[in-house]
Amino acid sequence: MKFTAIALLNLTRVFRVRSNIFYVLLVPFVMVLMLGLMFGGGQQQRLGVVDEGAGDLGQRLVAALDSADHVNLVPVQSRDEMLAEVERGEIHAGIVLPGDYADAVTGSGADVDFVAREGDVAAAELGSVVRAAVRDEAAVLRAAAFTAQETGVPFEEALDGLDGEVGSGIAVEVETAGEALFPPGIGAFDLSAPPLLLLYTFLTAMTTASALVATRERGIAQRMYASPTPTRTLVFGEVAGRLLIALVQALVIMLGSALAFGVDWGDPLGAAAVLLLFVAVGGGAALLVGGLARTEGGAGSLALLLGLGLGVLGGTAIPLDGFGETMRMWAHVTPHAWGYDAFAALVRHDAGIVDIAPQLGVLAAFAAVLLTAGTLALRRSMVR
Structure with a gap:
């Protein structure tokens, strides 16, 4: 034709x-x-960390973030320096661990600041990782504090028992609801x-x-x-x-x-x-x-x-x-x-x-x- x-x-x-x-x-x-x-998924995402004196408990949170897939932690000296690096795109996002971080154990709470540029896809993924890590760590710390209060054992011992999954018999289960922007494995x-x-x-x-x-x-x-x-x-x-x-x-x-x-x-x-x-x-x-x-x-x-x-x-x-x-x-x-x-x-x-x-x-x-x-x-x- x-x-x-x-x-x-x-x-x-x-x-x-x-x-x-x-x-x-x-x-x-x-x-x-x-x-x-x-x-695409799979690339390393840079997360700045400013430690204002959070101590050993703060380092537990840092270790949890460091173990997350595709997260590269970058130590930063100050909050202002971190803001500048986020603005310049040198890091995708950043967190600030306050000096009163240990107050989270007593129940009065402590604020962990998360900073990112609006609309940054990598920062949105990091935000999900940070929120999950903070939530999980807070649950463990509160469980350890409750165990110490009820049994009279030192807090550190109760915390070690939870980490080793022995002693207190308390299990912490965390579920995430909703649909991820980029599903795992893509x-x-x-x-x-x-x-x-x-x-x-x-x-x-x-x-x-x-x-x-x-x-x-x-x-x-x-x-x-x-x-x-x-x-x-x-x-x-x-x-x-x-x-x-x-x-x-x-x-x-x-x-x-x-x-x-x-x-x-x-x-x-x-x-x-x-x-x-x-x-x-x-x-x-x-x-x-x-x-x-x-x-x-x-x-x-x-x-x-x-x-x-x-x-x-x-x-x-x-x-x-x-x-x-x-x-x-x-x-x-x-x-x-x-x-x-x-x-x-x-x-x-x-x-x-x-x-x-x-x-x-x-x-x-x-x-x-x-x-x-x-x-x-x-x-x-x-x-x-």
Whole structure:
């Protein structure tokens, strides 16, 4: 069929440019690797510690934090120095152990200050670790104090008995409720691959918009239109070409990251649905820009601006989880944010296709609007 030949010709034209092979096949994997190391699970998170004289009991809390996975403790001399290091990003967060920390034993309590930058994903994870360690240690100290009071043994002896799980017979059980932002065991690349799939699928599709303008400027569209080929065949061929290019880019990232980095994309049916709908979104946007743009350079500039701008706003460069409430609201004017939410549910929380139905519905609406508007704009530009 002619429209199939046109679609395949569009795909061939993309890979005839050798630089496109580099950008389509290599760059996405380099970015998956880099963002996986920067934002993915498994990297060391630096926690500053200021000890204002908490004594041996304070050192117990420090030891508990030091035993946590992926936490690197950094001794800091003063509260002001710690604040400066958090602001500069030298440490992800910090805690201050007060001089009256031992008062926690008597029941009057002591405050352990936790300092972090708002919106820092690593700091949010550290906050969970610190809260859990403080809660667990406070429970043990209070249990030891109760044992000492009831039995008359020295506090230190009661505390040693609890640590050794002998003597007092008191068991401390701690349960954590709620859903973690990054579940245990998730890989670093499981977090970085999905947003980059969204970014590069959309961007690659958008950069082909200039080819539509070039086809008109060089008279190729006019010669095709003058041939005994129906206009709808020409239009559908160009539409299929944009979709095919976006699909190839998406599959390269999804399958390649699964093989190279072991990325688990979750429910296959759900992942396929998100991928296909986002391919339609990217293809429709490329058609719209290519149909409306007057010059090849203008189409290329607009495509690059929208491809990168919408991607960054939608959380594909900086994790959407680190956005504030207002920024998250604005992010969801883009299809990227809805795709991000869908993949987050699939990859992190074992969701199925039914669980991401709202996100799929929004992506389907984006795809329908963009494909319809893009097809009409392309047809109008071809017969103009």
